[in-house]
Amino acid sequence: MVTNDEPFLVRTHGVIDRQPFHSTPGTKQDDVMLTVFLSGRGTYRNAAGETEIGAGMVGIVPADDPGVLMADPQDPYLHYYCRFTGAYAISVAHEIVETRGARFFTVPDAHEIAACIRRMGPPRSGGLARRVGMRDILLAEALIRLRTVEIEAASALTPDRIESYLADHLSHPTDLAEIATHFGVSVATLCRFARTRCGRTVQKLHEDAKIEWAERLLASTRLSIAEIAFRVGYTDPLYFSRVFTRRVGRSPRSRRNELSVASRR
Numbered sequence: 001m002v003t004n005d006e007p008f009l010v011r012t013h014g015v016i017d018r019q020p021f022h023s024t025p026g027t028k029q030d031d032v033m034l035t036v037f038l039s040g041r042g043t044y045r046n047a048a049g050e051t052e053i054g055a056g057m058v059g060i061v062p063a064d065d066p067g068v069l070m071a072d073p074q075d076p077y078l079h080y081y082c083r084f085t086g087a088y089a090i091s092v093a094h095e096i097v098e099t100r101g102a103r104f105f106t107v108p109d110a111h112e113i114a115a116c117i118r119r120m121g122p123p124r125s126g127g128l129a130r131r132v133g134m135r136d137i138l139l140a141e142a143l144i145r146l147r148t149v150e151i152e153a154a155s156a157l158t159p160d161r162i163e164s165y166l167a168d169h170l171s172h173p174t175d176l177a178e179i180a181t182h183f184g185v186s187v188a189t190l191c192r193f194a195r196t197r198c199g200r201t202v203q204k205l206h207e208d209a210k211i212e213w214a215e216r217l218l219a220s221t222r223l224s225i226a227e228i229a230f231r232v233g234y235t236d237p238l239y240f241s242r243v244f245t246r247r248v249g250r251s252p253r254s255r256r257n258e259l260s261v262a263s264r265r
Helices: 087-100 110-118 134-156 159-168 176-183 187-198 202-220 225-231 237-248 252-264
Strands: 009-017 023-025 032-039 041-046 049-054 057-061 068-071 078-085 104-106
Touching (some): 057 110, 202 225, 225 237, 225 252, 237 252
Antiparallel strands (some): 023 068, 032 057, 041 068
16 A cells, blocks of 8 residues: 655646636645646635735645635636645655745746646546656656755845845835845745845845935935935835935935035035
């Protein structure tokens, strides 16, 4: 009799191809579900809330609190799925979810992960195989790829690279999802890295860079306060002035006058 002591065991796999009213449990029994979304949209809902699903995302749903996956009727997803068990497979799946800080996340090579499932052959389901076969080997490849992608993406995160990215995007609002996607990690991973390695939140890092650049613009240009606010990513000049005053201890206008006096000495 086959047990979950086997390393990788595929229970079922297949593809959901743009079915407008598709909905399904995140997973069943004591299995883990791997889903790879190549197009379209949907939502995943569980006790923790709702997650928007889109192309390029991967989902790994453990057996606990499996939730419900639903397609967007106006733009239904195309996704490949693989429900599996196996001692090592489950361990790797939990490691990926913990590292990512989310059950659904964007990866740069979603098509490669989907290809592993597609190569498993015609969709089918049933009892566990009596030995590790090609489907199980392909599952192992998909999970190892996902784990490696996270490790490689995390290695791209350095304090210098984050600060350089933020400096290049001073005119943008602080969009955590956009920044995380740029580095190929989850928002949770990005935020955790910033706090532990940079000593500040991403928002604080970006705000510091914006205020520093605003001071340089105040000192070296005749741009209006409103124009400077726009150039450092604030659509509301009054809000910018409040942030600037809180951070610097004086208003932008007072700071400009102070810098002007200092430059003439």
